[in-house]
Amino acid sequence: MTSSSVKLDLKKREKTGKETNRKLRSQGLIPAVFYGPDTGGAIPVTVEARDILHYANSAHWETVRIDAVLPDGTEEMCLMRDIQRDPLTDEVLHIDFLKLVSGHKVYVNVPIEVTGRDRCAGVKQGGVFEQVIHELEMFVLPREIPDAITLDVSGLGLDAAIHVKDLSLPESAVVEQDPESVVVMVTYAKTTVLPEEEAAEEEEMEVEVLSKGKAKEEEEKED
DSSP, rough: OOOEEEEEOEEEEEOHHHHHHHHHHHHTTEEEEEEOSSSSEEEEEEEEHHHHHHHSSTTTTGOOOEEEOOSOOOEEEEEEEEEEOOOOOOOOEEEEEEOOOOOOOOOEEEEEEEOOOOOOHHHHHHEEEEEEEEEEEEEEOOOGSOOOEEEOOOOOOOOOEGGGSOOOOOTTTTSSSTTOOEEEEEEOTTTTTOHHHHHHHHHHHHHHHHHHHHHHHHHHHHH
16 A cells, blocks of 8 residues: 655646637647635636646546646646546546645545466465455545555455455545455355355255155156
8 A cells, every 4th residue: 555646747728619629639739627715716727738648547547646737837636527538439538636624524435456466375275366445435535545455365264255344455544335345255165065055055965855756656656
């Protein structure tokens, strides 16, 4: 679990509108707005595509803490709160930057990254690995926002699970998810038959055969 930030320059956007935004994108700029507490509304800005696309296209884009230099020269913490994309090409069309206030918590969705799956003890024993929760919403201080929650499952045994309460989270983080909710687990494969299950199946078959035999005897007596 790491917490990092990037620095970006947000330039003033003089004009707005579809045609203007299209021209900006052709120049390597992405239209955006910066908003939040004490901003007096959404501020139209642009950001260099080459500076932001690496982060906007990552699985962690919602948790990338940005130190943004605004058009007036002031520096503010922010997150990418919304990204508009072309439905056909997935090209980034517009970004909303949300201002963060130091000491004030914010809601973020943090991805859960699993490592050690190829070495998972339970899988080697014939079990099936399943990740139930892929991201966790938390209420956390800006400077403690983790890029992701990394979960090593190499030691997870057969018929075992890791719950929300077992995750390593930032000190200030508050989650509403049930602490007992399963994040990952290793279950018995459907094709795997346990010894006790196999014995039970054999016993059921024997009972069924005996029942059929008795039924046949009864029929013969009636005839």
